[in-house]
Amino acid sequence: MTVSIDPHSGFCFGVTRAIRQAEEELHKGMLFCLGDIVHNGQEVGRLERMGLQTIDYDALRELRHGRVLLRAHGEPPSTYRIASDNELEVIDATCPVVKRLQERIRDTYSSHPGAQIVIFGKVGHAEVIGLVGQTRNTALVIESLDDVGRIDCSRPVFLFSQTTKSVETFRQIVGEITRRRNQIFAGNQADMPPFEWHDTICRNVSNRVEEIKAFAREQDMVFFVGGDKSSNAKVLFAHCREANPNTVFLSSPDEITALPAIPADGRIGVCGATSTPLWLMQAVRDRLLALQSA
Numbered sequence: 001m002t003v004s005i006d007p008h009s010g011f012c013f014g015v016t017r018a019i020r021q022a023e024e025e026l027h028k029g030m031l032f033c034l035g036d037i038v039h040n041g042q043e044v045g046r047l048e049r050m051g052l053q054t055i056d057y058d059a060l061r062e063l064r065h066g067r068v069l070l071r072a073h074g075e076p077p078s079t080y081r082i083a084s085d086n087e088l089e090v091i092d093a094t095c096p097v098v099k100r101l102q103e104r105i106r107d108t109y110s111s112h113p114g115a116q117i118v119i120f121g122k123v124g125h126a127e128v129i130g131l132v133g134q135t136r137n138t139a140l141v142i143e144s145l146d147d148v149g150r151i152d153c154s155r156p157v158f159l160f161s162q163t164t165k166s167v168e169t170f171r172q173i174v175g176e177i178t179r180r181r182n183q184i185f186a187g188n189q190a191d192m193p194p195f196e197w198h199d200t201i202c203r204n205v206s207n208r209v210e211e212i213k214a215f216a217r218e219q220d221m222v223f224f225v226g227g228d229k230s231s232n233a234k235v236l237f238a239h240c241r242e243a244n245p246n247t248v249f250l251s252s253p254d255e256i257t258a259l260p261a262i263p264a265d266g267r268i269g270v271c272g273a274t275s276t277p278l279w280l281m282q283a284v285r286d287r288l289l290a291l292q293s294a
């Protein structure tokens with residue numbers, strides 16, 4: 001039996017960068033983090049044992065004179081205002097890709113007063129709260145193709161996407177808005193208000209779907225390691241199981257109590273989400289190898 005780890009799985013660039021920043025800052029002393037630094041309880045626990053304290057918005061409002069790390073998802077302007085009012089030092093670990101997206105939305109909002117800014121994303125997701133905040137909370141969030149009916153297609157539309165959404169669904173949404181506009185204006189381009197769409201999906205994540213499916217197809221069995229709070233883990237796990245039905249989800253190596261029933265010369269693959277640390281996938285691999293040699 002061989003056990004291999006998917007070389008494309010694990011933290012994306014933005015999360016790796018935020019965790020590195022947290023580790024560096026923890027050497028200087030006490031550090032708070034607004035929300036879980038990553039949707040993986042094991043990694044959060046590791047950093048908390050180093051001294052990181054995870055806080056929520058209520059605790060942020062009460063905090064005075066501390067140091068607060070803002071995670072890769074980014075934050076709305078109101079968070080920076082609270083930090084400034086409370087004389088907190090901000091360690092801004094917002095992913096540069098998210099930061100650029102926030103700037104584009106803010107620029108569009110200020111240069112097109114009254115236009116509809118639409119964000120394809122998950123309502124309540126930290127990144128989406130940060131994006132909507134760039135528009136004084138006026139942007140419309142749509143979660144799926146079915147939500148396109150909520151857009152007023154007779155008015156200007158500026159469409160963006162949360163960085164971790166599906167490219168395919170984004171394209172379908174663009175197609176549906178175009179279809180509705182053509183219907184309203186009987187295809188008369190001259191009468192149509194602007195429709196700008198910006199595919200702001202991070203390829204760091206979208207490319208992983210095909211990569212993880214290819215990896216899963218090569219295995220007799222797959223252990224997908226992810227946090228139960230991670231939406232990215234849920235999506236990638238579904239793709240993984242579609243490519244290889246013999247895929248199981250787990251959050252910790254302790255969940256493996258026996259060797260899986262596969263041929264003696266079988267292949268086991270270990271993979272994970274963009275929020276899964278490499279050390280955790282290695283621990284799963286080591287657990288399987290230990291059971292094999294027991």
Ligand code: SF4
Nearest residue numbers: 012014095097163202
């Ligand atoms: S998925 Fe992309 S945009 Fe989001 S944190 Fe990772 S690198 Fe940044």
